[in-house]
Each structure stands twice: as C-alpha cells, then as structure tokens.
Amino acid sequence: MMEFDLLFFAWTIPAVIFAGVSKAGFGSGAAFASASILALFLEPAQALGIMLPLLMLVDVAALRPYWMKWSKADAWRLSLGAVPGVLVGVMLYRAANDDVLRLLIGVVSLAFVIYQVAKGRGLIPNPKKAFGPGAGYFTGSVAGFTSFVSHAGGPPVAVYLLAKGLDKTTYQATSVITFWVINLLKSVPYAFLGIFTYETLLADLYLAPFALIGAWIGVWAHRIVPERLFFALTYTMLTLTGSKLIWDALT
Numbered sequence: 001m002m003e004f005d006l007l008f009f010a011w012t013i014p015a016v017i018f019a020g021v022s023k024a025g026f027g028s029g030a031a032f033a034s035a036s037i038l039a040l041f042l043e044p045a046q047a048l049g050i051m052l053p054l055l056m057l058v059d060v061a062a063l064r065p066y067w068m069k070w071s072k073a074d075a076w077r078l079s080l081g082a083v084p085g086v087l088v089g090v091m092l093y094r095a096a097n098d099d100v101l102r103l104l105i106g107v108v109s110l111a112f113v114i115y116q117v118a119k120g121r122g123l124i125p126n127p128k129k130a131f132g133p134g135a136g137y138f139t140g141s142v143a144g145f146t147s148f149v150s151h152a153g154g155p156p157v158a159v160y161l162l163a164k165g166l167d168k169t170t171y172q173a174t175s176v177i178t179f180w181v182i183n184l185l186k187s188v189p190y191a192f193l194g195i196f197t198y199e200t201l202l203a204d205l206y207l208a209p210f211a212l213i214g215a216w217i218g219v220w221a222h223r224i225v226p227e228r229l230f231f232a233l234t235y236t237m238l239t240l241t242g243s244k245l246i247w248d249a250l251t
Helices: 006-025 033-038 044-066 072-095 098-120 133-150 154-163 168-192 198-224 227-250
Strands: none
Touching (some): 098 154, 098 227
C-alpha cells in the first residue's frame, strides 16, 4: 500500500524534478536515476509505474522544438528494434520477483557509471565510423530491454547515434522521438502487467507539475550549470543508489 505522506513526497519530488532537469537540460541518458532513487523505498514495480508517465510528459514537452528534425531512418531502426527488447523485458518481469528487479536496476545503474567514467577517460573511444542498419535494430533491442526494466535505454542509443555523425539538433531530435516511441511501447505491457495502478496514476497527478518544473529548470540549467558538475553529481548518486539496491537484493 503506497502512502502519500511527507516521506513519500520528500523522496519523490526531488527525484522527479531531477528527471525533468536531466531530460530537458542534459539529454535523457541519466534521467533513469530517478527510478533508481524511488526503488530504494518503493517496490520496483511502483517506481517504474510512477516514472513512466512522468518521463512521457517531459518527452511531450521536448517533442515540439524537435518535431520532424530527426533522422527518420535511424529513428525507425531503433524503434522497430526496441519491440523484441521490450518483449524480453515483459518475459523477465513475469518471471522475476522484486529482488531480481532491484538487482537489475542496481546493476544497470553501476554499469552506466562505469561506462561513462571509462568513456570520459578515453578507455572506450567513440566509434570511428557509422554502424550499419543491423546495428540500429540491435541497439534498439538493447535499449528496449534496459528501458523496460529500469528506464535506462539512453546509453546504447547514444553510442549508436554518436557513431552516425549527426549534427547536434538531429541527434537530440532522434533521441527524443525514439524514446517517445519506446515509452509508448512499454506503456501497453505496463498496463497489462499491473505496473500501472490507481495508486501510481494518483501519484503521477501529484507529481506531474514537478516534472514540468524540472524540465523548465533543465532548460535554464543547461546554460548555467557546467555539464561536468551535473554528471559528477549524477554518477555519485547512481553509485550510491545502485550499490544500495544490489545490497538489498542480495541480502
């Protein structure tokens, strides 16, 4: 039973604002940290169910300025490829218990930090040439799966799109439309699996204004806050929450 008490809002409001800031100001890659935070004190399914409609709301706010500026071919490959990834996520969810989901969210959180740190130190260089069409479908599948279980589809999509050599606007527009489609794909099984409940939807009504406030702050912070500082804080937060989720799952 979810209780909408002071503790609930003390955790959820900062997490939701962070998601809005991340998606609107610094790309969508780290927004999934909000689901990791919520999974510390809610059941994983509740955390995922609360965050998906809010992430979709921020997506809608970001769609307008990028409308039809995306790479149609890449958006199509990534979106179509996401379908089998989402289906694998559905099968895993049906077979897994809460501790398995906590473990998955925690592992994805730490893997994201390790990947970003290694990339920042040059241990993982950016691809020198663009991937072929098959890589787009494969990347979409990976993104569909990781997005389904933890809302963390950003890193694989970023790797694929960076290799395409797109300009900044096309890159961002393709990322925005791809995750809008993936989130729509996820919403159907989320509903049938009971991840969306009356309580999670009620929570979304309470928290929707804060998601939009976060998006507004993100646009402002994009010009003011150094990207290096923002992601340093994000990686620290993901390391702590990911480690705690893994510990809880294993003990």
